[in-house]
Amino acid sequence: MSDSKNAARSTILEVARDAGVSKTSVSRYLGGERERLSATLQGRIGQSIARLGYRPNQMARGLKGGRSRLLGMVVADIRNPFSVDVLHGVEQACRERGFSLLVCNTDNDPAQEREHLALLAAYRVEGLVVNAAGRPSDELVALAEQGTPLVLLDRTLGAFEADVVGLDNARVIDTAVDHLLERGYRHLLYVSEPPEAASSRQARLLRFHERRAQGDFDGEVYVQDPHAGETREATLRKTLATFVNGADERPRALLCANGNVTLAVAHALRALDVTLGETGLLGIDELDWCALAGPGITTLAQPTEAIGRAAVDSLLRRLDENPRHAPSRRTDFVARLIPRGSTQRPRRREPADGCSR
Amino acid sequence: MSDSKNAARSTILEVARDAGVSKTSVSRYLGGERERLSATLQGRIGQSIARLGYRPNQMARGLKGGRSRLLGMVVADIRNPFSVDVLHGVEQACRERGFSLLVCNTDNDPAQEREHLALLAAYRVEGLVVNAAGRPSDELVALAEQGTPLVLLDRTLGAFEADVVGLDNARVIDTAVDHLLERGYRHLLYVSEPPEAASSRQARLLRFHERRAQGDFDGEVYVQDPHAGETREATLRKTLATFVNGADERPRALLCANGNVTLAVAHALRALDVTLGETGLLGIDELDWCALAGPGITTLAQPTEAIGRAAVDSLLRRLDENPRHAPSRRTDFVARLIPRGSTQRPRRREPADGCSR
DNA sequence: TTGTACGCGTTATCAC
DNA sequence: GTGATAACGCGTACAA
Numbered sequence: 138m139s140d141s142k143n144a145a146r147s148t149i150l151e152v153a154r155d156a157g158v159s160k161t162s163v164s165r166y167l168g169g170e171r172e173r174l175s176a177t178l179q180g181r182i183g184q185s186i187a188r189l190g191y192r193p194n195q196m197a198r199g200l201k202g203g204r205s206r207l208l209g210m211v212v213a214d215i216r217n218p219f220s221v222d223v224l225h226g227v228e229q230a231c232r233e234r235g236f237s238l239l240v241c242n243t244d245n246d247p248a249q250e251r252e253h254l255a256l257l258a259a260y261r262v263e264g265l266v267v268n269a270a271g272r273p274s275d276e277l278v279a280l281a282e283q284g285t286p287l288v289l290l291d292r293t294l295g296a297f298e299a300d301v302v303g304l305d306n307a308r309v310i311d312t313a314v315d316h317l318l319e320r321g322y323r324h325l326l327y328v329s330e331p332p333e334a335a336s337s338r339q340a341r342l343l344r345f346h347e348r349r350a351q352g353d354f355d356g357e358v359y360v361q362d363p364h365a366g367e368t369r370e371a372t373l374r375k376t377l378a379t380f381v382n383g384a385d386e387r388p389r390a391l392l393c394a395n396g397n398v399t400l401a402v403a404h405a406l407r408a409l410d411v412t413l414g415e416t417g418l419l420g421i422d423e424l425d426w427c428a429l430a431g432p433g434i435t436t437l438a439q440p441t442e443a444i445g446r447a448a449v450d451s452l453l454r455r456l457d458e459n460p461r462h463a464p465s466r467r468t469d470f471v472a473r474l475i476p477r478g479s480t481q482r483p484r485r486r487e488p489a490d491g492c493s494r
Numbered sequence: 495m496s497d498s499k500n501a502a503r504s505t506i507l508e509v510a511r512d513a514g515v516s517k518t519s520v521s522r523y524l525g526g527e528r529e530r531l532s533a534t535l536q537g538r539i540g541q542s543i544a545r546l547g548y549r550p551n552q553m554a555r556g557l558k559g560g561r562s563r564l565l566g567m568v569v570a571d572i573r574n575p576f577s578v579d580v581l582h583g584v585e586q587a588c589r590e591r592g593f594s595l596l597v598c599n600t601d602n603d604p605a606q607e608r609e610h611l612a613l614l615a616a617y618r619v620e621g622l623v624v625n626a627a628g629r630p631s632d633e634l635v636a637l638a639e640q641g642t643p644l645v646l647l648d649r650t651l652g653a654f655e656a657d658v659v660g661l662d663n664a665r666v667i668d669t670a671v672d673h674l675l676e677r678g679y680r681h682l683l684y685v686s687e688p689p690e691a692a693s694s695r696q697a698r699l700l701r702f703h704e705r706r707a708q709g710d711f712d713g714e715v716y717v718q719d720p721h722a723g724e725t726r727e728a729t730l731r732k733t734l735a736t737f738v739n740g741a742d743e744r745p746r747a748l749l750c751a752n753g754n755v756t757l758a759v760a761h762a763l764r765a766l767d768v769t770l771g772e773t774g775l776l777g778i779d780e781l782d783w784c785a786l787a788g789p790g791i792t793t794l795a796q797p798t799e800a801i802g803r804a805a806v807d808s809l810l811r812r813l814d815e816n817p818r819h820a821p822s823r824r825t826d827f828v829a830r831l832i833p834r835g836s837t838q839r840p841r842r843r844e845p846a847d848g849c850s851r
Numbered sequence: 852t853t854g855t856a857c858g859c860g861t862t863a864t865c866a867c
Numbered sequence: 868g869t870g871a872t873a874a875c876g877c878g879t880a881c882a883a
Binding site: 148149150160161168194196198199200 | 876
């Protein structure tokens, strides 16, 4: 359109000169005080801005007012669809509230987490959404002590004081167990990733133990090998084989603690040629493909986007508060059951037919 | 450890005072000129930094030197696993090269793309990895003209001059078609999202047309309804039903242009109770669950992380170049075939057995 | 209604 | 070796 030269970034001063006004007027024009300027000036300034393709420098802006308009998010595993969905919610909420989001992925590595937190601190983010692995790092504690509002996603961090947004973990286990019992399964194997690393895993596991203690069903627990690779797959497969082919007569079902586990278990069961439904399978976390595997995998869907939005809400609320050290809040969500074929026991029990669908 | 008060962020000046030195010395200490300081000073400064928990303000840093050490990435759809994998590669490469990454998701919305680009410009990112939807926005052109190095991911943008990193689209179609032909399929349906929005889609589609013109097989093309929802599913299902149950005797196969299409097609085929393998299915893009659906879905896996890293490499290389307007480079990658059951035609052809596996 | 002057935290350029 | 001082681009009292 205009003859925008291949010039470098222009500054507010250049705009001012071009329009024949002072920096202040330009600044006001940009800062929402447009009404206080005469129509003449507004026109001239607007023109100059357009002609020069001027963009205010957010760095300088943040430097002055101390408000970076930046929020940070630390994600433990960006390749986990659940995390991405939550991230998506966080992102949208940020945009709506006029903040930008700096996203960091730690790949579940404490070292990377430290590094990223330092970075976010360096950019003076005004708040932080953290989906952390393991114990709170020093960096995180330091940030909290400096008064940076913090929201923990999904996992609490020991005695660490901070707002938490996540699932009602006891309730999700209850829903899962109830569904399985209702469908007639009486011998359950709960498969989880190592619970040490995340409080939500602990909470779910704990509840499973509690329910088992009530005596409605036989219950076992298998904690996955933390080291990825062939070995893990093999051990899982072996464990599942033992469970599935167990001697007892009670209908058996698997309960997967999260989406990753569901994926791994589904692979293992497939390798073992297990018929889903006959052996029950229920996974926490809904995934794109759950309807596609065998007769469909029953899941408990978390309201992922809502969780993300709630995290931002919680953050901004705290940003507005004066006594920054108000008691920490906890926001719990409830998962929604999506019943599919994997928890539908076959009517007749005639194993003669080799057909596995 | 130390008595870190709940104080606000400390500045370089405070550190200087605390250590009884000048800001300059502190700045040198941090800026890699540590050797030029006496051991005494180094000690004092180090202590003070630790005691005050000092972190340099990246905003101020960027303001002065003009180097934000920030790279930007615009992702068209963060919920697409392919995008996330590439992002993961970009992220790692950034870290290794000492840059931070500002990630923006546009949800394929040009308005959001504009907004995000403006934001990235405001933060003075030194380079941009763009996975854009549709035509180049003014914002993008403006950024390019200002000399911000740009790398386009997967899609070129018309006549727009910029480095491009992506797949060799002709080759991936060749590999796909060759595999299907080799497996005996002779009637192919190519399913794609609307090609207008992305050059890579166009390139693949074009190549499919070219191959069909060679006469080795019957070929049809179905372009998905761009509007998501029930209607799209229904039309897709109907189209596939017509194709699969077609009168001709030639073995039929579906070729899906990308991961999203594969997912949609898999759902539709399932609803239609189509036996995979008998009707072939091959998808571009590898997904977590491809081994789980029916007999497994054959895919062509893109080297996603490598693509991400290559994008950053290309970016940084251009950052170092003096004649910023060097001819634009193109980096092409090759997809890897992962054969599974969905392209394995059954040996015997006895439709009497109702078993679908 | 408009302009001047200062400070935000940092680095770079000088002097000492 | 070390330290004062001037930018960097912007917002904002304050003065006019």
